[in-house]
Amino acid sequence: MIETWLTGLLRRRGGRLLSVSVGIGVAVALIASLGTFLTISQETMTTRALRSVAVDWQVQVQPGADPAAVRAAVGASSGVRAALPVSMARSTGLEATAGGTTQTTGAAVVLGLPDGYRTQFPGEIRQLSGSPTGVLVAQQTASNLHVRPGSQVRIGLGTSRPATVTVAGVVDLPQADSLFQKVGAPTGAQPSAPPDNIILLPAATFAAVLGTPTTTPPSGAHPTPVTSVTPVTTQVHVARSAPLPTDPAAAYAEVLGAAHNLEATLAGTGVVGNNVGAALDAARSDAAYAQMLFLFLGLPGALLAALLTAALVGAGAQRRRDEQALLRTRGLAPRAIGRLAALEAALVAAGGAVLGLAGGALASRWAFGDGAKPAGRTGLLGLSPAWSLVAVLFGALIAGVTVLAPAARDLRGLTVSGARHAVGRARSSWWMRYGLDFAVLGAALVVFWVSSSDNYALVLAPEGVPSISVSYWAFLGPALLWLGGAMLLWRLATVALTRGRRPLARVIAPLTGRLARPAAATMSRRRRPLTRSVVLLALAISFAASTATFNATYQQQAEADAQLTNGADVAVTPAPGAPLSSTATAAIAATPGVTRVEPLQHRFAYVGADLQDLYGVNPGTITSVTSLQDAYFQGGTAAQLMAALAAKPDSILVSDETVKDFQLQPGDLLNLRLEDRTTHQLKTIPFHYAGIAKEFPTAPKDSFFIANADYVTKATGSNAVGTYLVDTSGTNQAAVAADLRRALGSSASVTDVTQTRAAVGSSLTSVNLAGLTRLELAFAVILAAGSGGLVLAIGLAERRRTMAIISVLGARRRQLQGLVMAEASVVAVGGLLGGAVISWALTQMLVKVLTGVFDPPPASVAVPAVYLAATVLTVVLALAAAAAFSARTSTRPAVEELRDL
Template identity: 45%
Template sequence: MMALWLKGIVATRWRHLMAVGAGIMCATALIGLIGVFGLSSAGTMTRRAISAVPVDWQVALAPGATPMELTKKLRDSAPVRAVATVGYADATALSLNTGDTTQTTGSGQIVGLSPDYQSLFPGQIRLLLGGTSGALLAQQTAANLHATVGSVVTVTPVGAAPFDVTVAGIVDLPNADALFQIIGPQRGASPVAPPDNVLILSEADWRTHFGEATHRPAGGARFQLHVGLDHNPLPSAPEVAFSTTTGMAKNFEVRAAGEAIVGDNISARLDAVRQDALFARILLLFLGLPGAILGILLAISVVRSDAARRRQEFALLSLRGASATQIMSLVMAEALTLSLLAVSFGVAASTVLARSALHADVTSYDAMVWLAATALGGVIVSCLAVIVPVRADFRQSTVSARRMWLSRERVAGWERGKVDIVFLVLAALTHWRSASTGYQLVLAPEGVASTAVDYTAFLAPLLFWLGAGLLTIRLGRLLLRSSGSLLPPMLSPLSGRLATLVGSALIRQRSRLASGMALVAVAASFAVATTVFNSTYHMQQLVDARLTTGADVAVTGSATMPAGTALNRIAVVEGVLAAEPMQHRFAYVGKDLQDLFGIDPVRITNATDIVDGYFTNIGAREALARLARQPDGILVSQETVNDFQLAIGDLLNLRMRAADGSEKTVAFHLVGVVKEFPTAPRDSFLVANASYVAAQTGAGQAETVLIRAGGSMAALAQRVRDALGPSSQLKVTDVSQAAHLIGSSLTAVDLAAIGSVERGFAVLFVAMATGLILWLGQSERARSNAILLSLGASRREVRSFIWSEALIVAGIGLLAGTLIGLIDAWMLVRLLSGVFDPPPDYLNLPWMSLSFILIGAIAAIILSVLAQSAWTRDETAQELRG
């Protein structure tokens, strides 16, 4: 009996089964695809995060421990890429005698580094002045001592004789928090600021002065092993990689037997990324969940559309002696067979798309588990979508009632309870709560490698999407009910003399058409929201990368070999749209040595983007205009303004190095506050007019050239390298090389590919939604069409019913969906404003992609109408023959 039933429904209702299966398949494929992409993105985030850790492990050695023996134990415990021995010694003071005065600092740290340390760990030291061969002073220490290259500094160490060193260079220590962290039982007890006074010596000189002190427990000197791990063997999942690195660290500490303690920087970073990876998956889920819900709704709607036929079939089976259990077993067999086939095709589609479009690994254990869970969930949900309505109907109605069932308009429970209004109010309240806290979804305090994520904030766009979809049904029904006199004139170009009749038919079927508007609206909103959000997200990734690099391509030199001297050769390279020079100097603000960037405020935007998010309480255009109007104007970073309590208009006397090597005081006036600037550090820096800086210092060279590319940035960078020649010491970088980790690694997730796939699904959903509404009216339309044909109406006039339905449903649905999608994308972008550095100034509307969606949706709707016209013609012929 079961086989006969399945054979019969396949033969008679294959179109209906295909429609249900298509909805289930699309929902399964989309959820599976998003999950696989999320897992792949987590691997990308892991690789990006650990590549940004300058020193993976800092191993503190006990007094008397031998670095060479512990290095052997390290290699036995972990895949070690590089090891360097670093000495740390305490100093009671550093002093500098200039002849007239003596400057003396407080306590400080004397660090000893091997000659190859900077090549093994290149992110630890940034040279500001002088060279790296010899004694190096930290930037703040040089400011405290008023020291420069060539100054002789006296070091007073703890428990050792004072000695003099000649300063060879002044450096910045970008990772001072980690470099001077506490390692051991007190680690993490309370944050300790890095020392203000730091002197770096070569390893040989350091051992000369402090070698003996390392063997004494209170000698004031100790060794660390700085370790770089081989990242290739690490798992891609951040939580698994975290467990692996912490396990290796503990294994080494056991082998060291009390001689060493590990400061595990890489695990601290991975611990933060574990939260970020979960956040990224939730982001992807909220981008894809509406599509999955839509696919399920389409499948449920198709099932419900066949309710009348099912009632008649079940009544017939009951009259012929079939029990309720037998009927439900037939329904379950039908549902299970259909869901298994549809889910299988959905998983296969997600696997193919993940490999071909997203280049994601679907063979990993996590990906296979996700696909299996998606398949199981798809089977369960789709079976319930078929069985539950049938079960409820079977319990609530008698055989005679099922045979006499007639459709009538009912007010749904959600409409009586105003669920749509409730959802919209909750969405507004949730979003307002996030706005009141400054959209701080990701909190990453300075020096603390951890994050806190407010996941509930993502309920706002989801609740808005659901509420807006339900509201579309309410408003669509109201609009059709009140448009009796307006519809006939609007439909006359399509319906001709039948315009009044078609309008009346549409009003009578307003519940079905309003549901169709809502389905088309949520499908279109899904397409618009994902497209606009992905485009804005990608735009901010480029803005952030350009902020790091400076422009699409940047050529960087030094004071002795400025990149500006090669400007003419660079400007004529193929693909260079604009090339602008930029000075990179250093100036003392009080005792602080800060980066100073000299620009042409009129021409700088030719080569790079200067956006409003870079500035405080002022737009980018106004900030550059102020700088252009006032030659001695200067833009000062927010941190410097706070530290020195500055205000707009204040006079700043900065000490700068002149062309002859002397120190000169240059007067500036504060015209604006800047938070970010191309190539600038994140904390303290200055932006001034290049012409004024050149006139005051006598040095007009530009250390950097910023380039706007007219094509592939990587290809242009290579052409610029070729033009400069192999012997050039200028450094050429492009945006693709920028390591733009901002706040929490979330911009490591590339949404471009998944966005293209989601747009394809969205267009398909729009076509399915329109086709579904036409399908729902097919049975009623067939009898009406037969009557009209018998009364002399032409086939064109009969087909106008279908075209009119499609026009009303698709027209209103696409307009409502566009509005809902834009608002939904705006809410997501606002919620993620804390992730971007700087946050976006506006939504980026990709007109090409949006046009593709519109054209694709219209084409899909036309194909649906044509298919429905053919099916209706067949059923009309059957009605005429009957």
């Protein structure tokens, strides 16, 4: 019986099964591809974090412990690929004589590197010139000392005679910050900058110079070993080989555990500086945000696809009831009928899985490119296996809920006759009588308000703690808003169709002519499917619009972040103490593609004992090269505060922290000390506090001042420019930067925003958000178009029948088309309007709730007008196509239609 049924379904119901499968497939594809995106981005974050560190762990040998023993213990612990000891000592200063003059530096750091260090830790040292082996000096030290490979450098070692070494090469230390970290000290106690002067010696030379006992006797080291008073510390640098989970959070937990384990093994003889842990720590909260984004933006789409599928299945409900009644008439037991329904559900679930996985694979390939496959564990079709499974299960759930559940509900119905008379006059839903929609909306606002009191802290990743907490509560606000909005729209549409029959007839009269009143009556009686269509369309529109707006806002803020860091499209920073000549500044302005150049002063100012950056701006013109968002400031809008700086030149904008530290009130006097150009002495200059600056182009994230450039010039006697902000109208930044680099040579460093965008930003921005956006927008359009088109597919049989009858009664073709068009228009107008309102509210809430992913927080949402217009157009086209299709069926001879019914 099952076989017969299956064959019959496949042969005669192929189209219907396929359409339901497609609906399920969209949900499956969405989940599979978004899940794959999530997996890929987490992997990217982990690999980036791992790649960013040159030395995984720096184990600081504690005073009194034996470095060799520590090294042996570290080397023996599991997951360690290489463990090499690095000695470190402080020099009082370096000295070199070149071309008859002698250059001296301040305090310097001397490192002793064992053989093979550079092969094990290739990222730590970058060769600039000379030989890779032997004595190496850092680039800045080399330029301070004016030395080259072959020059001799004297290392000052306190009381003892300086040791003389011959420079073999000049190197750069890209990871100087972590290399010279204070192992075991909290973030706040870390040195603010790496040492200025660094010299690296081979271990043997180091031992010879500093007298640390070494296993091998010094060979080729000319100075005789001396016993130094200079303390030597030792670190064991570790490269790990243990494979890590691809999820940053899991990887972090594992690395942290391994480090703790090692410290326990070392029993106090060593402290682990966990560089790789720190990198993963930063990545894991970004990964949690990526997961939130997935939830916020992916789940509604999948739900929408499920709703569409339900509507699609619902269109065949009467047929199913009739069939069920007939099966019962033939004496099939409820259980047997249930089995047949389950068969159909399984069929569409399987079809949906196949279509969905194929579609998901295509979508991910299109959105993320060929290379973006989950590394190592490339699953089926390049999708993440785990997410594919989740997607398929969700598809099966949709099939169960939409196909099997209604069948089971009908089966429970007492009698066959009851099933046959299930249609009737539409009654208002129970939730409308109880006002559940208002309750849901109210709950949304309450949840939103509650989470706003935590500053929408969605992700809490306490430093050093492996667990990460994600506040899924916040997710509830937008979810309830979406649901409540849809329910309210349902109510409004129902009321409008019930009560507004006459106005409706007047509105559609241009389309339907004389048939306006019967058409309005028809719509009023068929308000349930119509309302469902309106709500589905509105949900799809709101999904598309809020997703797009959110993504656009995100891009806008990422752009703002890059702009903030770089200052403008292109930034020209003269070398310190060497201001650009006037010809050079003229050259900048004359470079093709440059539309405007704005000088930005940069000084250091003491406020009390605190040294802060001070930026002198031309308040009237600064905004012509860079954008100042209102969110950067407090105490006024960007424009107001710039106007204040212009109106009162001694005004100053300070950081929030400074306001607190110095208890400032607007208008308060603030005395700063700046260097005077002529005397080179600090000079007290009075300013008046005018407002708070939280962010400013090129400024650091912590405290800084913004003042009027003219006032600073007058007070200090210097108009030295820190940075020239160059505007290129937002285009060709890289090309203009290259031109400027050629023109200015070594006199200034030139950066452009595209380069900065790649360099800065969290690992979240660095993952392929463009791909995610593309993927989501594509699905949103598909869903919106689908719900638009589905509208007219629902109840097609009844409509065709109605059209056939009316045409037999003498209606013109145009009147019949008008009927369909009127219905389509009502759905389009209702759905688009409702969707616009819901998406407006939803976007506001989403942007607020997801504040955490934005850096800097947005002042206003960015509305992607082009995309929205394209979505609306697509929906309208889909509706028009469906209406045209529906109307075309009316040209079929009416009698054929009636014969079929």
